[in-house]
Amino acid sequence: MSGSAVLLQFLNGLAGASSLFLVAAGLSLIFGVTRIVNFAHGSLYMLGMYVAVWSAGTLGFWAAVLAATATVALLGLVLEMLLLRRIYRAPELLQLLATFALVLVIRDFALWAWGPEDMLGPRAPGLRGAVEIAGRAFPQYDLLLIVLGPLIFLFLHLLLTKTRWGILVRAATEDREMAGALGVNQRWLFTGVFVLGAALAGAGGALAVPREPASLEVDLSVISDAFVVVVVGGLGSIPGAFLAALLIGEVKAFCIGLGYSKITLAVEFIVMAIVLVLRPSGLLGRPQAVARGPAALQPMLGQFSSKAILSLVLLVGVLAALPAFAADYTLVLMGDILVFALFAVSLHFIMGPGGMLSFGHAAYFGLGA
Amino acid sequence: MKLVHTVLMAAVLVTSPALSQNIKLGELNSYKVFPAFLEPYKKGMELALEEINSGGGVLGRRLELVTRDDGGTPGDAVRVAEELISRERVNVLMGTFASNVGLAVANLANQRKVLFLASEPLTDKIVWENGNRYTFRLRPSTYMQVAMLVPEAAKLKKKRWAIVYPNYEYGQSATASFKKLLSQAQPGVEFVAEQAPALGKIDAGAVVQALAEAKPDAVFSSLFAADLQKFVREGNTRGLFRNTTVFNLLAGEPEYLDPLKDETPEGWWVTGYPWSEIATPEHRKFIAAYRKRWNDYPRQGSVVGYTAVHAVAGAIKKANAVETEKMVEALKGLQMQSPFGPIVWRAVDHQSTMGAYVGQLAKKGGKGTMVNWRYADGARFQPSDEEIRKLRKE
Numbered sequence: 232m233s234g235s236a237v238l239l240q241f242l243n244g245l246a247g248a249s250s251l252f253l254v255a256a257g258l259s260l261i262f263g264v265t266r267i268v269n270f271a272h273g274s275l276y277m278l279g280m281y282v283a284v285w286s287a288g289t290l291g292f293w294a295a296v297l298a299a300t301a302t303v304a305l306l307g308l309v310l311e312m313l314l315l316r317r318i319y320r321a322p323e324l325l326q327l328l329a330t331f332a333l334v335l336v337i338r339d340f341a342l343w344a345w346g347p348e349d350m351l352g353p354r355a356p357g358l359r360g361a362v363e364i365a366g367r368a369f370p371q372y373d374l375l376l377i378v379l380g381p382l383i384f385l386f387l388h389l390l391l392t393k394t395r396w397g398i399l400v401r402a403a404t405e406d407r408e409m410a411g412a413l414g415v416n417q418r419w420l421f422t423g424v425f426v427l428g429a430a431l432a433g434a435g436g437a438l439a440v441p442r443e444p445a446s447l448e449v450d451l452s453v454i455s456d457a458f459v460v461v462v463v464g465g466l467g468s469i470p471g472a473f474l475a476a477l478l479i480g481e482v483k484a485f486c487i488g489l490g491y492s493k494i495t496l497a498v499e500f501i502v503m504a505i506v507l508v509l510r511p512s513g514l515l516g517r518p519q520a521v522a523r524g525p526a527a528l529q530p531m532l533g534q535f536s537s538k539a540i541l542s543l544v545l546l547v548g549v550l551a552a553l554p555a556f557a558a559d560y561t562l563v564l565m566g567d568i569l570v571f572a573l574f575a576v577s578l579h580f581i582m583g584p585g586g587m588l589s590f591g592h593a594a595y596f597g598l599g600a
Numbered sequence: 601m602k603l604v605h606t607v608l609m610a611a612v613l614v615t616s617p618a619l620s621q622n623i624k625l626g627e628l629n630s631y632k633v634f635p636a637f638l639e640p641y642k643k644g645m646e647l648a649l650e651e652i653n654s655g656g657g658v659l660g661r662r663l664e665l666v667t668r669d670d671g672g673t674p675g676d677a678v679r680v681a682e683e684l685i686s687r688e689r690v691n692v693l694m695g696t697f698a699s700n701v702g703l704a705v706a707n708l709a710n711q712r713k714v715l716f717l718a719s720e721p722l723t724d725k726i727v728w729e730n731g732n733r734y735t736f737r738l739r740p741s742t743y744m745q746v747a748m749l750v751p752e753a754a755k756l757k758k759k760r761w762a763i764v765y766p767n768y769e770y771g772q773s774a775t776a777s778f779k780k781l782l783s784q785a786q787p788g789v790e791f792v793a794e795q796a797p798a799l800g801k802i803d804a805g806a807v808v809q810a811l812a813e814a815k816p817d818a819v820f821s822s823l824f825a826a827d828l829q830k831f832v833r834e835g836n837t838r839g840l841f842r843n844t845t846v847f848n849l850l851a852g853e854p855e856y857l858d859p860l861k862d863e864t865p866e867g868w869w870v871t872g873y874p875w876s877e878i879a880t881p882e883h884r885k886f887i888a889a890y891r892k893r894w895n896d897y898p899r900q901g902s903v904v905g906y907t908a909v910h911a912v913a914g915a916i917k918k919a920n921a922v923e924t925e926k927m928v929e930a931l932k933g934l935q936m937q938s939p940f941g942p943i944v945w946r947a948v949d950h951q952s953t954m955g956a957y958v959g960q961l962a963k964k965g966g967k968g969t970m971v972n973w974r975y976a977d978g979a980r981f982q983p984s985d986e987e988i989r990k991l992r993k994e
């Protein structure tokens with residue numbers, strides 16, 4: 232790579248980092264305070280894109296960005312008050328399941344409202360073209376993104392350090408129960424944080440419109456990138472997310488620049504693995520506050536009653552005899568049921584007695600297959 | 601005990617035979633994963649079904665379509681296909697979109713000895729390396745579509761080529777075929793850069809930049825859907841296409857061309873479907889019927905779904921039976937009409953000769969369209985029968 236090629240890929244990386252940061256910041260903020268892993272964050276981003284593309288025709292692009300941000304923030308408000316508020320105390324897996332259900336609902340809504348075809352939005356007025364940098368064309372809009380990322384970071388930083396609301400949010404991030412004990416109204420604090428996070432996701436989606444089409448696959452692909460950034464940066468840390476977005480954006484751009492495009496998918500996870508080995512809480516993360524109260528570990532298996540053993544034996548007998556009289560499809564179905572049962576037991580083993588929430592558990596399943 | 605109860609109930613339910621006088625076509629596809637292609641596809645299938653049934657059905661029996669979502673993964677697809685075979689007792693399996701899913705169902709069809717008409721998957725393997733007695737494929741394969749573009753590419757006498765493709769079965773085999781065929785047609789050609797982003801995750805700015813650094817004379821791409829749109833927009837902004845000619849598989853299909861609108865890059869060579877310009881009587885008849893039924897214009901998927909159902913009906917009619925073995929023999933060499941003109945199902949590899957339209961992209965009134973196009977008949981873009989027999993290990 233020549234010097235100017237390096238410079239250009241560096242700028243590409245910065246632009247990519249800015250858009251990553253917008254999504255990740257919201258996710259990190261929400262997790263930091265509410266301890267909810269919001270799986271639907273990518274869906275909020277996707278909604279931001281769709282609303283922006285859809286309203287850009289009548290409002291113009293810049294107004295559409297604001298409209299999309301406001302719409303998604305409003306949706307965040309409704310979601311928090313109707314759904315999330317009820318599950319803050321639920322086990323983590325339940326929260327994941329609830330927010331994952333949101334992913335499906337929002338995707339089906341987008342399919343219904345805007346149809347199955349991808350929607351390529353307009354370019355940003357005033358920033359349609361390219362500027363010449365080191366003899367190569369570089370999109371003007373990417374320059375805007377490069378500036379916008381740090382600006383939003385600065386805004387969040389000031390909001391969190393200089394305002395009373397920000398101080399309360401930080402207190403809750405640090406030690407939720409102590410903040411509650413000191414009389415902070417957590418209810419509205421949580422709502423406010425979720426709305427801010429949703430607004431960031433909506434804005435991130437809307438600002439991505441000049442670079443990529445609104446499509447139904449955006450939600451999951453964005454959330455996986457955002458997760459990596461949040462984990463690398465340290466859960467709940469905004470400066471950490473910013474650093475991590477920079478790191479990952481640049482690593483990806485240079486992988487492509489050097490001709491290793493095939494590993495861009497793996498490389499973010501490699502970065503994550505290296506960072507977590509060196510700093511187990513992420514770049515700028517701090518270990519989570521210890522949960523008070525009795526440990527929530529579950530007993531592995533209760534003692535079997537003789538009745539339970541009898542029915543188990545019976546079940547095994549029925550299952551073993553099944554191929555003799557059941558149709559082919561029944562066998563396939565039973566095979567699948569048993570595979571899932573085995574999988575569930577293994578997940579329970581890790582999560583219950585082990586006390587670990589294993590996100591990558593399906594990977595072992597895939598490896599085995 | 602509740603589980604035992606449920607299991608027994610399920611066993612009773614599924615073992616009772618489903619009696620039906622209709623001929624059942626079991627169709628499975630990734631409707632939730634690739635809706636842009638598959639919603640028009642479904643409309644095409646339903647149109648064909650209504651045409652056949654209003655004409656009295658086949659062998660005096662009505663055709664019935666049983667559709668399922670295969671979730672877009674080989675594992676789910678096999679389970680769904682198994683359900684269609686065992687519980688729904690379908691006479692024929694058809695459908696699938698992604699190459700890996702198509703291959704998994706083809707394998708099952710071979711084990712269970714059920715006719716499988718793979719309508720959409722483009723992989724060469726499904727009729728060659730992994731080809732089997734029970735699997736037939738409708739659409740022109742990646743090899744065929746690449747072979748249709750290569751003569752145009754060789755004509756330009758460009759020396760330095762850059763390649764970009766989505767990194768999975770389809771993109772990899774398209775790239776391999778292109779390199780092989782172009783090197784044969786134009787000895788001394790150089791491939792100076794290669795970018796293989798993951799499907800749906802192209803980092804377009806960096807990819808365009810990296811391709812431009814290699815200073816290619818021409819680019820061969822097999823990107824589609826969102827990847828293609830991102831690539832086009834970045835390439836336009838960064839001037840990659842100003843001095844390079846681009847060849848892009850599939851980019852002329854309405855599914856992928858229409859979203860580009862005023863970004864449509866002019867002069868690209870593509871395979872596709874210029875639906876508004878084809879004036880053959882069979883296509884006019886198809887388009888009129890489709891518009892009347894759905895109040896919308898057809899996409900490439902519509903043609904595939906429509907033709908696939910007619911192919912099954914044709915096979916049953918020719919076999920004069922719904923027994924699998926008889927239908928398999930009937931499909932071999934079956935000649936039929938399609939919206940693209942007459943096609944034949946090749947006996948040698950079970951590939952239909954349905955072709956594609958090869959042409960260049962242009963902008964008309966802020967929309968993308970194809971110009972200088974011609975129909976490339978799939979029968980003319982095939983390797984020799986010997987090569988195929990060797991691949992099929994027959």
